[in-house]
Amino acid sequence: MTTHRTDVCIAGGGPAGVFLGLLLARAGVDVMVLEKHDDFFRDFRGDTVHPSTVNLIDALGLRAAFDAVPHEPLPQLDAVINGIRIHLVDFTTLPPPNRFITLMPQWDLLDMLAEAGSRHPSFHLTMGAEVAGVTERDGRVTGVVTTSGDAIEARLVVAADGRTSTVRDALGFTPEGAQVDTDVLWFRVPRPERPLPDTLGWASTAGVVITIPRPEYLQCALLVRKDEHFDTVEAFRDRVVQIVPRLAPVIEAVASLDDVKRLNVQINRLPRWWRPGALCIGDAAHAMSPVFGVGINYAVQDAVAAARVLIPVLRPRGSVKDAADEALDAACEAVQRRRERPTAMMQAIQRRAHVLLGTGRVAQLIDNPPTRAQRTVLRLALPVLRRVVAQVVGYGFRPERL
Ligand SMILES: Cc1cc2nc3c(=O)[nH]c(=O)nc-3n(C[C@H](O)[C@H](O)[C@H](O)COP(=O)(O)OP(=O)(O)OC[C@H]3O[C@@H](n4cnc5c(N)ncnc54)[C@H](O)[C@@H]3O)c2cc1C
Incomplete structure (x- = not known):
């Protein structure tokens, strides 16, 4: 058994974990990201990169690396309902510069972010490292253990290990939310x-x-x-x-x-996202449905919100030792306070969309050919709908800035 020591140990190398790791390492915080798979290549991951995430990539100075990866920017998206094609989303109505959603295989995005992280000496990504549980002392989480028996001691453990989070279970947390059918x-x-x-x-x-x-x-x-x-x-x-x-x-x-x-498909949320010494973000804190493809964006937004409050605490005048446990806990609480509401709002929309999609009611919205009344409604409603859907999909609620 080997024991490692770091400031922040992140379980899970998905969008939430890798993004948070990069942001912390960039600020000089020592961070270990543990990913249980040997690579990022998994099909189930969504592919959407949203304007809010592209804005963050710009702000991190990673645009050239991002553009070097093949991807497909889509300024507009259609839906075909009952054979009638409708221009449903228009990202060109968003503020510049990134007026599109883009499709990039998630493994390519994660590779790019991990590569950017590796340029910082305090970024340590270990692939093929599966977290099995957490260690605790006097009610405070002090680190994690891996399935291969290694121990990592950390000031803070972050559960970014997705919707079936092992760390979340080890913390004794259970997400709440009615089942999606x-x-x-x-x-x-x-x-x-x-x-x-x-x-x-x-x-x-x-x-x-x-x-x-x-x-x-x-x-x-x-x-x-x-x-x-x-x-x-x-x-x-x-x-x-x-x-x-x-x-x-x-x-x-x-x-x-x-x-x-x-x-x-799951939609759920933790009533409490943190415990002394540990914080849950991304799908580990709130599983998102694939509807509107906003899960990656929300995971990234959590990472940014977390980095913003954690960095000043973990790196006061450059010394991690100064970070008081109380300040760390207050920062974790602040992450939940900031992100819970936008998450709940988006999940409420996803639930409604599931009812509409799951019952086939969406197909009853338009006849083929559309009636005169339907045509009038479409003509009046679509220009507004296109903008609103672009904003909700592209930025979600309360987009984060670095
Ligand atoms: C079918 C489907 C399609 C989707 N399509 C989209 C889409 O197009 N766009 C979109 O934005 N969202 C989509 N989503 C939602 C999106 O995938 C998630 O919301 C998003 O990936 C959450 O990111 P995350 O980093 O929190 O978790 P994840 O992406 O789940 O990453 C968690 C990581 O932790 C690792 N891990 C798990 N357990 C451990 C452990 N014990 N130790 C170490 N590592 C561990 C996993 O291997 C994984 O790499 C989709 C979801 C589904 C189910």
Whole structure:
């Protein structure tokens, strides 16, 4: 067993953990990020990078590195409801300079951030290190232990290990929130030869499909009820093509149901995000649904809010030893105070969207062809809706600045 010592030990190298690690290390705070996998390459991660995150990347001076990674900026997004294409989101209505959402495979984003972190001597990222639990003394968390038996002593332990957080469990915390009755079936197909306009989602009475363009293929999601299962791959393909007829030429790429991964959708939140010596952020504090693809953004915003209050405490006049435990606890409490409300507001919207999407009611919003009244409503409502959705998706509530 080896014992390491650091100021902040972060469990989880997802967007929340890597971003916080980078921000702390940049300020000279010694930080260890422990990621249980050997690399960042995992398919289940979302791909969206929001204008608020791009603004932060600009502020960190990482724009050139970011632009060097292939990604797909989307200034506008459509939804196809009952066969009617609607320009639903217009990011060009946002304030400059970043008036787009961009799609970058999350592993590329994390690699880029980790690379930026590695330029700071106090940034230590260990891949293949799985946190098994926390250590405590007199009611205060003092560090973590890994499954390989290593111990890390830290002034502060941050749980950024996602929706099934081990650290959160070890802290004795249980997230609260009614179950969402939707799951996501995650699959990929080659891009159809006839290009698809950038489309957020497709809804019909048969269901809802999301299509995310990745450089060489489309990452797709079919929303299903939690109790809904397909017996054959043909039944699955039929359902997808019913919703998105334009995927018919490529859907055979889903060769068997093994190519379809079920992802458990959750929306929940911790009543308390911190304990003396420990803080939960990102999905570990509040699991976000994939609806509107805001989970990464919210994880990053938590990291920025945390860095802003932790840095002055952990580095008063350059000496970590001066940081009083009480000041550290007050900083953790401040993170929850700052981030809880914007998170709750977004989760409330996601819940409503799930009701609309899960019950198929969204497809009943527009007839094909639309009635005269529907056309009038669309003409009047859409210009406002486009701006509002762009703001909510692009920035969420209470965007953070460095
Ligand atoms: C199907 C699906 C699609 C989604 N699509 C999008 C999208 O397009 N855009 C979007 O913004 N959001 C999306 N989300 C939500 C988004 O993925 C999360 O909200 C976001 O990734 C949360 O970031 P995080 O850093 O808190 O946690 P995570 O991204 O879950 O990262 C946690 C990290 O901790 C590691 N870890 C776990 N346990 C341990 C341990 N014991 N020790 C060490 N490491 C550990 C994990 O390997 C992981 O790397 C989607 C969610 C789902 C379910």
